[in-house]
Amino acid sequence: MIKKSDFVLAPYMKSNDLRAAYQVLNTVVPYILLWFLAARAAEFSLFLLPPIMVLIVLFSLRCFSLMHDCGHYSLFRSKRVNRVVGFILGVINAIPQYPWSRGHAYHHKTNGDWEKYRGPSALISTEQFAKLSPSGQNRYELLRHPLMLFPGGFFYLAIKPRLVLIAGLYGFIGHLLTCIQENPSMDIKEIIYSYKSRNWYTAGEFVDILFNNICVVGIWIYLGYLLGFGFFFGVYSITLTFSAAIFICIFFVQHNFDGSYAHKTEGWDYTLGALEGSSYLELPTVLKWFGANIGYHNIHHLSERIPNYNLEACHNENGHLLTHVKKLKIADIPDCFQFILWDASTDSLVSIASFRQSTVGGVNFSLEREAALILGETKISTRSTS
Numbered sequence: 462m463i464k465k466s467d468f469v470l471a472p473y474m475k476s477n478d479l480r481a482a483y484q485v486l487n488t489v490v491p492y493i494l495l496w497f498l499a500a501r502a503a504e505f506s507l508f509l510l511p512p513i514m515v516l517i518v519l520f521s522l523r524c525f526s527l528m529h530d531c532g533h534y535s536l537f538r539s540k541r542v543n544r545v546v547g548f549i550l551g552v553i554n555a556i557p558q559y560p561w562s563r564g565h566a567y568h569h570k571t572n573g574d575w576e577k578y579r580g581p582s583a584l585i586s587t588e589q590f591a592k593l594s595p596s597g598q599n600r601y602e603l604l605r606h607p608l609m610l611f612p613g614g615f616f617y618l619a620i621k622p623r624l625v626l627i628a629g630l631y632g633f634i635g636h637l638l639t640c641i642q643e644n645p646s647m648d649i650k651e652i653i654y655s656y657k658s659r660n661w662y663t664a665g666e667f668v669d670i671l672f673n674n675i676c677v678v679g680i681w682i683y684l685g686y687l688l689g690f691g692f693f694f695g696v697y698s699i700t701l702t703f704s705a706a707i708f709i710c711i712f713f714v715q716h717n718f719d720g721s722y723a724h725k726t727e728g729w730d731y732t733l734g735a736l737e738g739s740s741y742l743e744l745p746t747v748l749k750w751f752g753a754n755i756g757y758h759n760i761h762h763l764s765e766r767i768p769n770y771n772l773e774a775c776h777n778e779n780g781h782l783l784t785h786v787k788k789l790k791i792a793d794i795p796d797c798f799q800f801i802l803w804d805a806s807t808d809s810l811v812s813i814a815s816f817r818q819s820t821v822g823g824v825n826f827s828l829e830r831e832a833a834l835i836l837g838e839t840k841i842s843t844r845s846t847s
Contacts, residue, residue, distance in 0.1 A: 532562025573734025614705025
């Protein structure tokens with residue numbers, strides 16, 4: 462059995478501040494310039510906008526990938542610099558980076574343990590699916606259709622972080638009034654720290670959510686005023702939606718595929734979760750660059766401290782140990798969206814179609830067996846009568 466210690470990882474875990482700074486500059490600067498180029502192009506002809514919007518989507522995707530590295534404290538050597546740059550990149554993609562990175566860290570700790578973590582799509586087991594009504598099953602299948610990536614992606618980035626802040630503040634106001642009513646002399650600092658929100662876990666997460674919302678909404682208003690609200694929100698909503706759909710899609714297929722490691726907590730293994738519960742997504746060179754090498758996902762899960770600019774070299778160094786990992790191409794992506802049920806009895810991911818077929822087959826087998834038994838009893842009864 463392959464162990465993590467068999468891999469050469471340590472030399473590739475060293476962050477390079479110059480390379481990191483260059484990556485941030487060659488991503489953020491073009492992203493900003495593309496917005497002003499889009500505004501100028503729209504003055505001449507709307508037909509010039511689509512190619513520029515495609516580039517905005519791709520650079521937005523790269524911003525998210527670099528933000529992801531900052532969340533693992535791997536892009537720069539300094540933890541503080543990673544936090545600051547990660548926050549800025551989170552503002553570009555309208556998502557609070559720190560709370561997101563903490564949730565993502567949990568995914569890394571439990572990858573392949575499907576009793577604890579089932580991805581952002583909140584997938585269920587075959588047992589839970591079987592208990593749903595026919596309409597409930599159809600609704601579950603519909604909400605996880607690939608086309609739902611688009612409204613789901615827009616909600617995930619543009620709307621959810623705003624709702625989280627509003628819901629959390631609403632809960633805090635209720636908590637504040639209750640504390641004042643029960644103990645008027647209670648210190649405000651004590652009231653703040655005694656508040657436990659369902660929308661964030663720590664004061665640090667709340668601060669990140671609050672300032673992310675202030676920056677994001679402030680930029681929306683400023684750019685809307687500068688570029689025109691109709692133009693800005695039209696281009697922004699489309700590009701943000703497509704960017705979100707792409708990176709959610711990439712995340713999904715790197716863990717949901719035929720043969721993916723989907724184990725129960727008992728007997729779960731971290732290394733197998735990384736190697737067999739993550740795919741190697743082979744992308745063209747240009748998409749590798751925009752995705753910041755996220756396709757080398759097995760290596761990334763073996764050690765999240767390896768920065769994106771070292772992943773390919775690390776993958777090549779350890780290629781002899783990765784011969785059995787799942788390799789996907791772009792053409793394989795649609796098939797991955799079938800695997801949206803976890804079969805705990807076989808520790809595997811299955812499609813709804815295959816689950817229904819096996820269930821119907823099992824029912825038919827039981828009916829045939831029961832019919833055969835009844836027929837056999839009837840024959841015995843007939844013989845004894847005669």
